Amino acid sequence: MSDKRTELQDLGEFGLIEKLTNRFKTQVPSTLKGVGDDAAVIEINEEEVMLVSTDSLLEGIHFDLMYMPLKHLGYKAVMVNLSDIYAMNGKAEQITVSIAVSNRFPVEALEELYEGIQKACELYQIDLVGGDTTSSRAGLIIQVTALGRAKKKEVVYRSGAKENDLLVVSGDLGGAYMGLQLLEREKEVFKTNPEIQPDLDGYDYLLERQLKPEARKDVLAFLKELEVKPTSMIDISDGLASEIMHLCKASELNCTVYDEKVPIDGKTASTAIEFEIDPITTALNGGEDYELLFTVDQSDYEKVASNPHMTVIGHMTAKGSGIYLCDKAGSLVELKAQGWKHFE
């Protein structure tokens, strides 16, 4: 090792991945796309590809067992990965699940975790095909790899957006983040006084967004029904702003997003205000919504606008135009990605 010491937080997660992997060259003919999209793309026959994506959830970093039921955790770990396959416009078919766990967990706890995984497999029609278990010195770690399949010509990459394409988002944003804020607040109350029962009545939607998210397999079905093929797509795991940046970078474009178009549920907005957070911030910089962000050709506007699960929030602009958030008054603010900063 040289004497130079660069701290991980100086690079951030995406800078780090780029630094570590940019020297790797692709040498296997079947590798169509390696690092740099939601999933890797591997040719499996003349017409089809396999999609591979992997994600880890670590206790204390991604979840807190104080309020995350193990069954939901298992379910969520699967959703996080399926979401990446769907973001490539693929059909998820198999997963492997590796867990590292300390002795403090009894077998019954892991059975609960696997009940959630099983539920996800049943509902999304995928098979658990492998994995490993090992002991951990610090908490629970769940690592899922998802495998999917797609027709080669139907795969949607982050890089396919064209100038003037419409930027579309599924569902609504910021709910998972506000769910997390609520759970954190109640945890603090509980730590101060364990006698006080958590006050989470009426917040079901936000809690569900945080504790039991769904991957948007249904959105792919809607798009197929509408005969719309997105030109580019990414899943929203780190917050809208961060994902917009990825899409723009991969497609070598910029974009303008309209503040008031960003879909935010009423409960998310009112809870944000209760927490003195600007609702748009929960959508832009909150994470874990697992919605899809995609671009479509202008000619698909009517089709997309007709579907209640999709919202046009902006459009792609030429590189160099800047990536802007436009508010009601028409003033432009440059978008900055916050995303998750694990290393800080």
Place this chain on the structure above:
Amino acid sequence: MSDKRTELQDLGEFGLIEKLTNRFKTQVPSTLKGVGDDAAVIEINEEEVMLVSTDSLLEGIHFDLMYMPLKHLGYKAVMVNLSDIYAMNGKAEQITVSIAVSNRFPVEALEELYEGIQKACELYQIDLVGGDTTSSRAGLIIQVTALGRAKKKEVVYRSGAKENDLLVVSGDLGGAYMGLQLLEREKEVFKTNPEIQPDLDGYDYLLERQLKPEARKDVLAFLKELEVKPTSMIDISDGLASEIMHLCKASELNCTVYDEKVPIDGKTASTAIEFEIDPITTALNGGEDYELLFTVDQSDYEKVASNPHMTVIGHMTAKGSGIYLCDKAGSLVELKAQGWKHFE
């Protein structure tokens, strides 16, 4: 959760996996083999399958950075997974690598780790196609998923052994375990007196077996050259005894292994004696040799015996005959798997 509490160590790793996964049903037509072999087998076209295997290495459980150079660790993490693909008689083509790492590691340390991964990719002609990085509260975790490909009719499962088949092992066994013992001894010496330089001269082979193992891609090539297709196969990661048990269980057979046939390098044997360990124990219950254990038809005896990288160590017997180790004097001792017991 019910009130019952079963400790993880009561089940052991394999019992735990079975308990957690036995309720899962295969529902996707392309899943040919799920949990229960070295890799999952997924149909990708009429003639071919994709093989998928995943394994994690955790600091403090699987490696100690006090003596494991990061570059070697990266290399080894890849080998561990390729070995599983080769154990299915497949060609490894892609890997994903996920790391969890705490702030105490500078970027330069991770670059070393990835240098080892890159070296492995180059030498074994595989592509790094994805992964993620996240922060960890406790040490370094490396999780690799390997993807391979094979002709459907060439895949070798654990379950294919027939009665009277010969049991064959590649390379020699116990070296990685003795390498670990040496490193642990020098670590203790160093902890007592940091002035004393480690005394590892002349132990290169054992250290290499532990720190920089190779997956036996070459053995598959030898078998192809010899026109021998194993009837069953497994890689030796947990020690010969444990792998024999897996093979017997999957093939619904028993076997007899001849003590003096088990290949043990001279340096492994002499070092074992120095440590007051019976050399056969290092082969049976040591781990991490990453050799291949397979069965072949009796008619292939001459071919296999002609290759210096393979040793016939026994033969398969009918179920109910017992799984025995036969010593020079001809007395039989029942084999018991020790393997790794992470949860103790």
